Amino acid sequence: QKEVEQNSGPLSVPEGAIASLNCTYSDRGSQSFFWYRQYSGKSPELIMFIYSNGDKEDGRFTAQLNKASQYVSLLIRDSQPSDSATYLCAVISGSARQLTFGSGTQLTVLP
Amino acid sequence: GAVVSQHPSWVICKSGTSVKIECRSLDFQATTMFWYRQFPKQSLMLMATSNEGSKATYEQGVEKDKFLINHASLTLSTLTVTSAHPEDSSFYICSAAPRDEQYFGPGTRLTVT
Numbered sequence: 510q511k512e513v514e515q516n517s518g519p520l521s522v523p524e525g526a527i528a529s530l531n532c533t534y535s536d537r538g539s540q541s542f543f544w545y546r547q548y549s550g551k552s553p554e555l556i557m558f559i560y561s562n563g564d565k566e567d568g569r570f571t572a573q574l575n576k577a578s579q580y581v582s583l584l585i586r587d588s589q590p591s592d593s594a595t596y597l598c599a600v601i602s603g604s605a606r607q608l609t610f611g612s613g614t615q616l617t618v619l620p
Numbered sequence: 621g622a623v624v625s626q627h628p629s630w631v632i633c634k635s636g637t638s639v640k641i642e643c644r645s646l647d648f649q650a651t652t653m654f655w656y657r658q659f660p661k662q663s664l665m666l667m668a669t670s671n672e673g674s675k676a677t678y679e680q681g682v683e684k685d686k687f688l689i690n691h692a693s694l695t696l697s698t699l700t701v702t703s704a705h706p707e708d709s710s711f712y713i714c715s716a717a718p719r720d721e722q723y724f725g726p727g728t729r730l731t732v733t
């Protein structure tokens with residue numbers, strides 16, 4: 510069974526700190542990995558996607574992928590109160606292009 | 621880029637009526653669109669995968685005769701909730717995928733009275 514697991518949190522960090530969000534997946538054949546941010550009452554917003562092992566940086570966000578460990582993470586540097594949201598890890602396995610979501614990690618950045 | 625719109629953003633309808641929700645990719649073409657439903661404080665639930673020019677693929681437990689999906693063009697998919705009942709009240713969200721990554725519309729909040 511294809512599963513994506515995240516710590517549900519809540520995770521609290523002070524403003525300006527680095528927030529680290531983690532995700533593991535069970536299907537070793539997974540090939541595409543995504544991080545979405547969802548504010549309460551809103552739809553998910555794509556933050557990062559990563560396909561290859563290693564790090565991918567975009568502004569304050571860095572996605573890290575380790576396929577051998579079946580692990581993907583998201584680092585948010587210089588966290589801001591506006592980063593407070595639920596972060597969803599999602600994975601594509603196989604040819605159906607369907608996303609398998611984790612249950613999400615609720616992040617609170619304290620001013 | 622990669623903007624997806626939905627219309628309407630919210631709708632209230634009476635039990636037994638039908639409601640149509642439109643999903644458009646504004647700046648890219650999407651051969652595949654997806655429809656999700658989300659209840660309060662719950663995860664996104666995939667309802668169906670919509671492919672342009674072919675029948676939608678519904679997830680287990682989703683009634684295809686109740687949730688009609690039409691993917692008429694590379695930029696438009698519609699979801700029609702037929703004979704709506706109060707238990708259909710939810711947040712319906714579409715997404716479109718130019719490649720593997722999916723971009724979500726803003727969602728449609730449906731309330732059935």
